Amino acid sequence: MASRAKFVAGNWKMHGSLESSVQLASAVSEGTASLSGVGVIVCPVSAHIVSVNQAIENSSVKVGAQNAHHENSGAFTGELSASMLSDLGCEYLIVGHSERRQLFGETDQQVADKVEAALGHDVTPIFCVGETLEEREAGNLEAVINQQLSAVVQRVGIDAFAKVIVAYEPVWAIGTGKTASPEQAQEVHAMIRTMLSSHSTEVATAVSILYGGSVKPGNANDLFSQADIDGGLIGGAALDADSFIAICQAASAV
Ligand code: PEP
Numbered sequence: 310m311a312s313r314a315k316f317v318a319g320n321w322k323m324h325g326s327l328e329s330s331v332q333l334a335s336a337v338s339e340g341t342a343s344l345s346g347v348g349v350i351v352c353p354v355s356a357h358i359v360s361v362n363q364a365i366e367n368s369s370v371k372v373g374a375q376n377a378h379h380e381n382s383g384a385f386t387g388e389l390s391a392s393m394l395s396d397l398g399c400e401y402l403i404v405g406h407s408e409r410r411q412l413f414g415e416t417d418q419q420v421a422d423k424v425e426a427a428l429g430h431d432v433t434p435i436f437c438v439g440e441t442l443e444e445r446e447a448g449n450l451e452a453v454i455n456q457q458l459s460a461v462v463q464r465v466g467i468d469a470f471a472k473v474i475v476a477y478e479p480v481w482a483i484g485t486g487k488t489a490s491p492e493q494a495q496e497v498h499a500m501i502r503t504m505l506s507s508h509s510t511e512v513a514t515a516v517s518i519l520y521g522g523s524v525k526p527g528n529a530n531d532l533f534s535q536a537d538i539d540g541g542l543i544g545g546a547a548l549d550a551d552s553f554i555a556i557c558q559a560a561s562a563v
Pocket of ligand 1: 320478482483484485486521522523524542543544545546
């Protein structure tokens with residue numbers, strides 16, 4: 310693998326009580342303390358961020374959020390801004406997750422707004438792209454990924470990608486138990502890097518691209534061993550400390 314920064318980020322989605330989130334964070338912190346070469350990130354629900362941050366205070370595990378509004382403040386009932394999340398100690402923000410795109414109708418332009426807002430507050434966006442099964446089967450994989458990527462590149466500029474983590478998450482593999490094969494994933498990761506290199510080879514070579522979609526301890530090593538896969542964005546398996554730690558170990562070992 311190239312010497313790019315590797316990350317494993319756990320997307321806890323809308324799961325966990327305050328107590329279970331703190332316990333999970335503490336277990337992840339202890340279980341990954343001796344690992345090197347991988348940045349470990351946990352993304353609890355926003356309401357648990359402060360307590361999770363306290364639980365992992367002296368560890369190298371970082372906290373991320375799952376969503377933010379793109380404005381700093383205003384009359385947006387129920388929303389949180391990137392600056393508010395940053396105040397709470399969030400260093401990362403998942404943006405453009407397929408659940409946000411599909412269930413909440415987020416457009417490429419809104420995703421670009423959010424990436425821009427995160428970068429404006431020194432929060433690293435984990436910017437997700439990925440195709441549905443229908444799009445893949447219709448032969449539109451490349452066009453879909455290109456459109457999702459281009460919206461953000463046009464908004465923030467390619468140089469800003471020095472502070473962006475990209476996550477390739479085929480929608481058909483999220484929470485379904487269907488993982489893209491290491492070869493399928495590698496093909497798209499390489500394609501993303503090629504698309505970015507049309508703007509800047511330097512940035513494209515350095516950007517970390519995570520794979521997400523039913524990553525488990527049993528398939529993590531094969532996925533993370535691919536040349537253009539720099540770690541993972543983990544959903545279901547991130548809710549189990551032992552599984553998540555094993556996935557972090559796999560990323561550290563490759
Ligand atoms: C996700 O939601 O980002 C994800 C990858 O989920 P899972 O690992 O459960 O497929």
